[in-house]
């Protein structure tokens with residue numbers, strides 16, 4: 088079977104940049120780059136049996152920004168490859184682009200079977216109840232996708248595939264519940280097939296460094312931060328990679344001097360992470376690593392950070408979220424603001440750069456912006472980012488805040504737009520968030 092995997096383009100919406108004062112604009116993030124690890128995982132599962140191609144629309148647009156627009160590139164790929172199955176992935180802000188992809192695939196090749204998976208279908212499958220979508224897969228879906236493609240090959244109906252939502256009588260309905268328990272971090276782990284991004288890997292850079300790739304050491308998160316989508320998607324469960332499997336994967340990444348851990352939190356189990364750091368250090372694998380670590384992990388486990396520095400940890404992305412304890416409590420972030428300062432000290436003592444991120448809630452007034460700016464100016468992080476509190480569709484937080492939502496355009500659910508009602512005039516609120524980006528500037532962007 089010919090399977091075309093399509094990585095959707097980025098959402099074009101960035102209201103922080105749109106309203107930022109000219110001085111701050113150059114520092115507002117406009118894009119994050121990196122390989123689509125989920126699709127590369129699916130490719131590994133499919134490839135021994137099927138002819139698989141990847142159209143990496145983020146990478147292609149970065150490689151040739153002046154080239155054809157994303158849908159024209161998809162049209163060419165569909166005409167040239169004539170796939171039997173088109174599969175794509177979506178986070179909230181990429182949902183509209185994902186639907187455009189599947190609509191074009193259906194209109195161009197009416198016989199093609201279309202399927203979507205990833206975080207947004209997992210959290211709110213109803214967003215994909217569209218005549219262009221034949222099937223929706225929730226969760227870590229490599230085994231289900233394999234079954235689906237096998238069924239298509241055998242000419243069997245999609246309704247014969249377990250654990251899938253399919254279009255039946257005009258609506259998405261579950262097929263038989265799956266009896267399979269998927270452990271995508273361990274038993275059902277597939278090594279992402281990075282050969283499919285060879286063409287665009289030069290676009291995966293971190294500032295001047297790269298090419299960079301992703302690996303994950305864990306899936307899921309135990310914490311319950313209100314704004315995060317990971318715990319609702321994984322029911323608060325965490326599964327860890329086997330250390331030998333991860334070290335082996337790292338040892339195979341000859342083309343990538345920079346590796347970012349794509350974990351929700353790279354230290355769900357500090358003891359495990361310490362063993363992983365030691366295993367990497369003694370394996371002879373030499374990389375510059377980037378991890379997402381919590382401030383309270385660093386303040387409580389300074390020796391762990393030293394071990395990570397010894398194995399190559401160079402940059403940490405740290406969700407500070409707020410400098411005020413009452414706001415941290417509101418976000419259900421189980422950490423104290425004082426941990427931030429302690430953590431930054433620990434990271435810097437180990438020579439690790441810190442990119443801290445603050446969340447700005449829509450009820451901020453001028454005084455709050457000034458207090459945050461004063462705090463951030465006095466703080467020695469290498470780079471700070473400021474995003475807007477956003478209730479991600481399909482999460483309990485979205486249901487809680489539903490009555491305050493003023494914008495339902497999913498392309499705007501990317502933490503860079505304001506979808507909730509503000510207390511300040513909206514344009515002033517956005518301009519003030521944009522202004523914060525001028526406070527600190529470093530020479531790298533992650």
Ligand code: B12
Nearest residue numbers: 119123124125176178179204205224227228316350351501
């Ligand atoms: C790596 C990453 C990225 C990469 C994605 C590369 C790409 N796809 O092109 C980059 C850096 C580009 C990125 C960008 C952004 N990201 Co991001 N990112 C992540 C991160 C850290 C890891 C994702 C990952 O690789 N997981 C591991 C893989 C193996 O799992 P997976 O992708 O879920 O895939 C599995 C299943 O979902 C399923 N599956 C997935 N797709 C499909 C398709 C089919 C057909 C099937 C059957 C199954 C299936 O099977 C896969 C294999 O098991 C997550 C946080 C996290 N830890 O998950 C945030 C996260 C996904 N990102 C997020 C956000 C908000 C963004 C940005 C919008 C941020 C911003 N404001 O700039 C941007 C968007 C683009 C931009 N503006 O540049 C949010 C999404 C929230 C939401 N509800 O939408 C997350 C959850 C972070 C968070 N905690 O809030 N991101």
